Amino acid sequence: MKKSKVGKFYFISIFCWLLGVCAALQFGAVPNASTEIMTVLRMPRVVLASVVGMGLAVSGASLQSLFTNPLCEPYTLGISSGAALGAVLGISFGLEWNFLGLAGSAFAGAAVFSIFLFGLATHRRTNNASLLLSGVMLGFLGTSIVALWISLTDSNGMQAAIGWLFGDLSRARMRASIFIAAWVLILVGLIWSQWRELDALLLGEEGASAIGVDLPRTRRRIVLITSVLVGICVSSAGMIGFVGLVVPHFIRRFNGSMHFHLIPLAAIWGSLALVLADLGARYLARPYELPVGVVTALLGAPLFLAVVARGGGHVAK
Amino acid sequence: MLRSKRELFSESSTASEFPFFGVYGLSYRWSSSRVENPGARRWVLEEISLEIGRGEWVALLGPNGCGKSTLLKLAAGILPRPPQDFTGQVRLLGQDFLSLPAAERAKSIAYIGSTLVAEFPMTARDAVALGRTPWHLGSFGFHRGREQDDQKIKWAMERCFCWSLKNRDLNTLSGGELQLVALARSLAQGVRILFLDESLSKMDLHHQVGVGKLLKELTTEGWSVVLVSHDLNFALEWASSVILLHHGKKIAQGNPSSVISRSALQSLYGEKIKLQVGKNPTTGAPQVFYDC
Known part of the structure; x- marks a missing residue:
């Protein structure tokens, strides 16, 4: 792709992102919101959605390339299941009222799974296929323990856990959002x-x-960096599918697969996608709120299928 | 640890007292997880020793499964080498080649397989540009010499007849075109030794001859080429020396007309096929014919 064309793509991307952020601050459950609502309630959410979307899209792009597998996404390696497991355990120990408590237990769960994977990746004779398979197996293991836990315990706290499993940005607070933003960047x-x-x-x-x-x-490096990144994203925002899988494929279609441009562009568009999805989650069913992970999948899947069906080329090989 | 690149390849350096490239006593077997019956692990390569001179074109011939590709990949340092399954040494100008970092190895030897795989959309030029990777690993991107890279890429693609394909997506290229692109990548890599593992097999006659001439020219400029090919006549036409490999053992090495004989070939490929060795009427190179 010519240089000027890439420049134009960056320009359009950043412009769209700014538009999206403005829209997300402007609209919400309350029409004609005051400045206070915008800065205290919406701003932290927009910041969190931005960086979580960015983290998911970038880790998706790098995992797809590491495993040369178009089906990879941040959750393929099972790290998110570790986070979910940690979060559910945390909730059942009564940590759900504290943002850091829940995020902390989720992060601990993600860390345990990542350390196992990292150990596997360090082993000289492990190849990519067996690493990927082990990640998928870890994911199943984590998810099934979560399901087991939920079906065995019958408490109201589980409502929070289930909400968290579909993605939840409503717990965002400004200081935590900025802290997470710094790490994700x-x-x-x-x-x-x-x-x-x-x-x-x-x-x-x-x-x-x-x-x-x-x-x-x-x-080793990529597994380490992406596990920490996914751990941070999942523990702060719950399980949000789809952004990490689809955004990198969109960028590949428009700008090729070379990562010098793919990574920053995936970051911008992943960020925009989650900001808009969160706007949708707050706005579409007001005064209720939809789980943001449901919105990403409900809007993202048909959009992606439409692009593929229009026959604008292939996504992967 | 590594002498500078210029010194390594300059004609006048004292390094000429060492052989250019050598493999000594190399043995290898697949690790137990990769074979079905770990008790029956046989050695894929046994005590292989060979030397390749500067500007030499070696054809590595042998039946399927005799270890040709494995030998090339091991010598290039691409396969993992678990100590219990690997012995031997590889030396480049007297230096222990396999102990060099991967990026340093890729500056000296390019291994090219039979096809170029790319799982995601990528243009031919992007694929050739990847050949510059070993020179820039560890620098983020604002390196000097970007223009030199561009020149090198253009030069390589023009030499390999694929400059006109530069903006095409790899998935739209034919097998032969992909092989030209892969060859261009290895030229752009700035190496002095090319390991071609069936890398010309899908090219049409025009391109095969063109690439043959190109490689011959490169050997006069001091490049060395090792070619694995099942197209015996192509290999014998161009190579300056031949190595025969059978069941992981080297059975002969020398110039084509002295090594290639009916009995040598039948010990490689078995008695069931009837072979004749003749001469190319114009070039005099040995040629192999078979009766049906």
């Missing part, structure tokens, strides 16, 4: 700095080693 920057290795991985494992990429080391 740092980790996204770290992934971006690996763009050469990620590009090389598009040629497959052997192809990447043939052009000088130290495969075990790269795999």
